[in-house]
Amino acid sequence: MRLPWQRRSVEPEALEHPIVVEHLTKRFGDFLAVDDVNFHVNAGEVYGWLGPNGAGKTTTIRMLLGLMPPTSGRMRVLGYDPTTQTKAMQEHVGYMSQLFTLYEDLTAAENIRFYGLAYGLSREMLRQRQEEIIAMAGLEGRENELTAHLSGGWKQRLALGCAIVHNPRVVFLDEPTAGVDPISRREFWGLIYAMAKKGVTILVTTHYMDEAELCQRVAFISEGRLIALDSPERLKSTAMHGQILEVNTPTPDRVMQALLAARGELSLIDVALYGAQLHVVVADALVGKPQLQDYLDRQGTPVTAIEWIAPTLEDVFISSVKPREE
Secondary structure (H helix, E strand, O other), X not given: OOOOOOOOOOXXXXXXXXXXXXXXXXXXXXXXXXXXXXXXXXXXXXXXXXXXXXXXXXXXXXXXXXXXXXXXXXXXXXXXXXXXXXXXXXXXXEEEOXXXXXXXXXXXXXXXXXXXXXXXXXXXHHHHHHHHHHHHOOOOOOOOOEHHHOOHHHHHHHHHHHHOOOOOOEEEEEOOOOOOOHHHHHHHHHHHHHHHHOOOXXXXXXXXXXXXXXXXXXXXXXXXXXXXEEOHHHHHHXXXXXXXXXXXXXXXXXXXXXXXXXXXXXXXXXXXXXXXXXXXEXXXXXXXXXXXXXXXXXXXXXXXXXXXXXXXXXXXXXXXXXXXXX
């Protein structure tokens, strides 16, 4: 651990792409966790890294942080090689894991001081950063309260503050809002964009599609492979496998079972509940809509309306990452 009076290394030069990944591969025995992945993240960008559980998201982040060596491929973070220049790189990188890592038997202020000293901040800088982080987290008047007594939203904002206490240039956030209420999630994303406006580059994983919509670009990873990458709007217009028919019915469960039973007959790509409606994926909505309506009429299932709609990012995500049937 660097002591407070020791100087930090020279700041890295500004780069157009602070994160660069080329042909990144990671094997665990016969299991291929990350399979020849290529991408870059632009300076000041909020980059979403999405995939189902076990897709390779966290493994990729751990390699980029220098916590795990790749099997093959090339990585650069702020120009550093995470495998061989880990310590120098980590001085300029922040990381917030999906698991809460603060010390609950310390106060909010004590947690900030602990992480600040670990990153080698001077006492003067640490006092300044502590004030800034307490204000950012909305903890004025609670800085001397035990972290264990804070609400989930306050804990998450405090954890982010400790992850960025050293003013990093790149921040990795691995499912940072898991289990947090919607209002706290929205406030947390306000902090993310405040950092991005200051030029901080952010790579974030999330399972919430409303959060993915807030990213400037989104990458889908499935079974270790990068399968789609673009802005949320472009993904919705170009990456959907099929077209969406939204079925409004007072008995969605009954209708869903009927459609699943006739999936082969009607050539349905997918059927899924979406709130109180059903989203039915077909190859061609103009052909599929009358076929769907005729089938449901013959089954005697009550249907209010069937409409051809634009896909949501969640529709695109499910369509992209769902394993293909042989």
